[in-house]
Structure formats: C-alpha cells, structure tokens
Amino acid sequence: MNIQANTGMDESGLNRLSPVGRETVQDRIYRQLRDALIQGRFDAGEIFLAGDVAQRMSVSSMPVREALARLVSERALEAMANRRVRVPLLSxxxxxxxxxxxxxxxxxxxxxxxxxxxxxxxxxxxxxxxxxxxxxxxxxxxxxxxxxxxxxxxxxxxxxxxxxxxxxxxxxxxxxxxxxxxxxxxxxxxxxxxxxxxxxxxxxxxxxxxxxxxxxxxxxxxxxxxxxxxxxxxxxxxxxx
Missing domain, CATH: 1.20.120.530 (GntR ligand-binding domain-like)
Known part of the structure; x- marks a missing residue:
C-alpha cells in the first residue's frame, strides 16, 4: 500500500459519512464505516457513540450498534465501557x-x-x-x-x-x-x-x-x-x- 496525501487528514472521518436508505440499513452502515476505516479516515483512539453515528447517518441506533458490534468482532474497532466503541490505539x-x-x-x-x-x-x-x-x-x-x-x-x-x-x-x-x-x-x-x-x-x-x-x-x-x-x-x- 502506498502512502496517501495529507490533504484533508485532519478532518474527522465521521464528518464524511452520509445518510443511508431504509433498505439493508445495517449492511450499508457497516460498509460505510468499513470503507472509511480502510481508507484511513479515522485516527487511532477516535470514539464512536451509536447515537452520534445514527444521527449523522439519519438512521436509528439499533442498526448502528449492530454494525459497530460487527466491526468489533473483526477487530477493526474495540468495545469500551458505557457502550462506547473506539478505533484501537497504535502500537x-x-x-x-x-x-x-x-x-x-x-x-x-x-x-x-x-x-x-x-x-x-x-x-x-x-x-x-x-x-x-x-x-x-x-x-x-x-x-x-x-x-x-x-x-x-x-x-x-x-x-x-x-x-x-x-x-x-x-x-x-x-x-x-x-x-x-x-x-x-x-x-x-x-x-x-x-x-x-x-x-x-x-x-x-x-x-x-x-x-x-x-x-x-x-x-x-x-x-x-x-x-x-x-x-x-x-x-x-x-x-x-
């Protein structure tokens, strides 16, 4: 993988998410978050709250929680206390x-x-x-x-x-x-x-x-x-x- 340019690197990845339709909501949420992670749009340690993500994507919290849980199971994100999820820290x-x-x-x-x-x-x-x-x-x-x-x-x-x-x-x-x-x-x-x-x-x-x-x-x-x-x-x- 080659290095991407620094353009826009300081912008939060959450700001790049867009509303999704009602059909296959969980899968579409998952794909947007997966693609954003692959493209390096999130900093290590960045926190996700299901309610915040749901508001940005114009969906209910339930499919967001399911999508986040899926990403946690794949080790792309990690679960924390108080239902928070974050991008793992770097080591x-x-x-x-x-x-x-x-x-x-x-x-x-x-x-x-x-x-x-x-x-x-x-x-x-x-x-x-x-x-x-x-x-x-x-x-x-x-x-x-x-x-x-x-x-x-x-x-x-x-x-x-x-x-x-x-x-x-x-x-x-x-x-x-x-x-x-x-x-x-x-x-x-x-x-x-x-x-x-x-x-x-x-x-x-x-x-x-x-x-x-x-x-x-x-x-x-x-x-x-x-x-x-x-x-x-x-x-x-x-x-x-």
Missing part, C-alpha cells in the same frame, strides 16, 4: 503483526491470482496503475490503491482469504493515516513502482516475484512507522484517553 508491536499478516496472506493471494487473470483483467490493473500515477488527491489515491489490490486478490477466487484481507485492511487503516502524517507522499512514478513490478511479474508468470513485489509495496507504510521517533509512539499509545 509498534501491532503494526508489525499487521504487516506480517498482510504480506503472508496477500502474497499468497497474489501468487494464486496469476493463473486466473485474463488479458482484460491484467489490462484493468494497468489502467488502475496509470490512473494512480496521475492522481493527486488523497481520496483518489486511496481508492485506486484499494482497487488495484482487490482486483488482483479477487482473481485468486478464495472466499476464505478475502474476508481476512478486508479485516486486515481495516486494522491497517489508522496506521496508514498515521504514516501519511509522518511522511510527504511520493508524487512521481516511484509511487507505483511496486505495482508495476507486480504487473511485470504477472506477465512473466513469476509467482515468487509477485509475492516479493507485493511485500515491498505493503512494507512502505510500516517502514515509515518503524523509523518514527519513540516520542511518537508514546503520544499514540495515549490517544483518545
């Missing part, structure tokens, strides 16, 4: 665990996908990479990065691994947000260096290289956090308290 140990889990699982999915990708699907990955090169807005960068990775992973055809990957991306979101605040984003072709390496490996049918390129791509965010000053981690460990 270097957890960052390392998420990075390792992502590289293991996503590397396997990418390798499996090679045999299943059609020419049209490879062309789609190329278009997403070209669009990424041209993107400058934080939200566009994040959405294109997500589209590239998940278009690749879905070709693996694993109904077991995909929910795990989605959970890992939700857990990684606050870390991506923190890394983006620590580092100015790349604004040239280097931003998609490993995406292009993945494409070259796919065309060559090289499963080892595709896994290695994917690992390097994911590791960019976490390498920034590894280099962060110890004072940064002290600050993060007390966020939201």
């Amino acid at each position: 270097l140990e957890r960052a390392r665990d998420i990075a390792q889990a992502r590289t293991l699982i996503e590397g396997e999915l990418a390798a499996r996908a090679i045999d299943n990708l059609s020419g049209a699907e490879i062309d789609r990955l190329e278009v997403l990479t070209e669009d990424y090169d041209q993107a400058r807005e934080a939200e566009d960068i994040t959405l294109l990065n997500h589209a590239f990775h998940f278009h690749l992973y879905e070709a693996a055809g694993s109904s077991v691994f995909m929910p795990i990957v989605e959970s890992l991306w939700m857990q990684a979101g606050p870390y991506v947000r923190a890394a983006a605040k620590l580092h100015s984003p790349l604004t040239d072709k280097a931003a998609t260096l490993h995406h292009r390496g993945i494409l070259e490996a796919i065309r060559a049918g090289d499963k080892t290289r595709v896994s290695n390129e994917l690992t390097a791509d994911i590791s960019q965010v976490f390498a920034i956090l590894e280099k962060a000053d110890p004072e940064f981690w002290k600050t993060q460990s007390g966020a939201g308290l």
Whole structure:
C-alpha cells in the first residue's frame, strides 16, 4: 500500500459519512464505516457513540450498534465501557503483526491470482496503475490503491482469504493515516513502482516475484512507522484517553 496525501487528514472521518436508505440499513452502515476505516479516515483512539453515528447517518441506533458490534468482532474497532466503541490505539508491536499478516496472506493471494487473470483483467490493473500515477488527491489515491489490490486478490477466487484481507485492511487503516502524517507522499512514478513490478511479474508468470513485489509495496507504510521517533509512539499509545 502506498502512502496517501495529507490533504484533508485532519478532518474527522465521521464528518464524511452520509445518510443511508431504509433498505439493508445495517449492511450499508457497516460498509460505510468499513470503507472509511480502510481508507484511513479515522485516527487511532477516535470514539464512536451509536447515537452520534445514527444521527449523522439519519438512521436509528439499533442498526448502528449492530454494525459497530460487527466491526468489533473483526477487530477493526474495540468495545469500551458505557457502550462506547473506539478505533484501537497504535502500537509498534501491532503494526508489525499487521504487516506480517498482510504480506503472508496477500502474497499468497497474489501468487494464486496469476493463473486466473485474463488479458482484460491484467489490462484493468494497468489502467488502475496509470490512473494512480496521475492522481493527486488523497481520496483518489486511496481508492485506486484499494482497487488495484482487490482486483488482483479477487482473481485468486478464495472466499476464505478475502474476508481476512478486508479485516486486515481495516486494522491497517489508522496506521496508514498515521504514516501519511509522518511522511510527504511520493508524487512521481516511484509511487507505483511496486505495482508495476507486480504487473511485470504477472506477465512473466513469476509467482515468487509477485509475492516479493507485493511485500515491498505493503512494507512502505510500516517502514515509515518503524523509523518514527519513540516520542511518537508514546503520544499514540495515549490517544483518545
């Protein structure tokens, strides 16, 4: 995953939520919150109250509580006292665990996908990479990065691994947000260096290289956090308290 731009990073993710319709309310609430977590719109330690979220999304509290409980079960959020829910605090140990889990699982999915990708699907990955090169807005960068990775992973055809990957991306979101605040984003072709390496490996049918390129791509965010000053981690460990 590449670093998103700092544009709009100080705006609360809750302000970006929109009203949902009456049909499949819980699922739509869940998807909005899931997508916001994946896109790094929430800070670590940010608190959710079901009533507040319900008011912002123009729904009743019950489906919000159910959606939040679902996200807690997936470890994207954590339950606290007084029915509050929050984005987990950051820790270097957890960052390392998420990075390792992502590289293991996503590397396997990418390798499996090679045999299943059609020419049209490879062309789609190329278009997403070209669009990424041209993107400058934080939200566009994040959405294109997500589209590239998940278009690749879905070709693996694993109904077991995909929910795990989605959970890992939700857990990684606050870390991506923190890394983006620590580092100015790349604004040239280097931003998609490993995406292009993945494409070259796919065309060559090289499963080892595709896994290695994917690992390097994911590791960019976490390498920034590894280099962060110890004072940064002290600050993060007390966020939201």
